[in-house]
Amino acid sequence: MAFTLPTRRQALAGAAATLATAPAAHAQYAEHKPRFRALILAERASGDHQSFVDAGKAYIAKIAPQNDFAFDSITSTSPINDEFLAQYNIIIQLNYPPYNWTPIAQAAFERYMTEGKGGWMGFHHAALLGDFDGWPMSPWFSNFMGGIRFTHYLPNFARATVKIEDRNHPLAKGLPESFVIAKEEWYTWDRSPRPNVHVIGSVDEASYQPNTMIKMGGDHPVIWSNPNFKARNVYIFMGHHAGLFDDPNFARLFHNAIFWGAGQ
Numbered sequence: 001m002a003f004t005l006p007t008r009r010q011a012l013a014g015a016a017a018t019l020a021t022a023p024a025a026h027a028q029y030a031e032h033k034p035r036f037r038a039l040i041l042a043e044r045a046s047g048d049h050q051s052f053v054d055a056g057k058a059y060i061a062k063i064a065p066q067n068d069f070a071f072d073s074i075t076s077t078s079p080i081n082d083e084f085l086a087q088y089n090i091i092i093q094l095n096y097p098p099y100n101w102t103p104i105a106q107a108a109f110e111r112y113m114t115e116g117k118g119g120w121m122g123f124h125h126a127a128l129l130g131d132f133d134g135w136p137m138s139p140w141f142s143n144f145m146g147g148i149r150f151t152h153y154l155p156n157f158a159r160a161t162v163k164i165e166d167r168n169h170p171l172a173k174g175l176p177e178s179f180v181i182a183k184e185e186w187y188t189w190d191r192s193p194r195p196n197v198h199v200i201g202s203v204d205e206a207s208y209q210p211n212t213m214i215k216m217g218g219d220h221p222v223i224w225s226n227p228n229f230k231a232r233n234v235y236i237f238m239g240h241h242a243g244l245f246d247d248p249n250f251a252r253l254f255h256n257a258i259f260w261g262a263g264q
């Protein structure tokens with residue numbers, strides 16, 4: 001007993017010291033309100049898709065403190081409801097498909113977009129519109145993406161030139177008129193979303209290297225926004241692999257999309 005008393009007293013003193021500093025540190029954080037809050041919705045994938053998600057999260061983690069915004073990350077739609085989404089100024093859908101959402105998450109997301117509660121930027125898998133993994137297509141999401149349905153992709157990739165069509169759009173800030181994307185799958189859809197959306201950029205199918213028969217036949221938007229929804233929103237097709245973040249044009253586009261989408 002005699003030996004345990006000092007030890008116990010030390011332990012208590014240590015605990016008290018920890019308790020004394022912890023709330024102070026917490027209060028410092030609590031007092032500071034970041035400029036905005038972002039929610040990252042990213043699937044757990046494999047291979048290239050996971051590396052894109054990892055690189056995207058690393059990029060966000062790098063620019064968030066520099067630009068005074070905060071972010072949280074989820075890997076499924078199960079936490080999503082109205083109260084949850086109300087915490088965020090922008091949803092970043094990094095390679096998360098538009099199917100297999102919980103009904104509560106889907107309804108909350110629809111309200112967020114329709115009522116303009118915040119912004120949205122979606123990449124790559126966000127336009128996997130069709131029957132996938134045993135799930136039916138979400139008609140709402142297809143409409144949100146301009147009334148399209150996925151048809152094909154280039155499994156062996158192609159290098160291609162993306163043209164910026166609306167150079168005055170905030171997403172185009174600092175981007176050249178056109179730039180090359182070294183490697184992508186260039187999804188095709190059953191129709192161009194153009195009649196229903198505002199096209200910001202498109203891929204020049206004639207520039208594909210190697211050439212392929214899998215094309216949309218000329219009009220192939222790859223960056224667009226749907227003005228029929230109150231929320232600032234942008235779909236960016238590119239997002240298959242991590243190397244995109246080493247491309248200064250893609251990184252610029254990603255950066256622009258976050259700040260535009262968050263209303264900054």
Ligand SMILES: [Zn+2]
Pocket residue numbers: 049124185239240
């Ligand atoms: Zn892919």
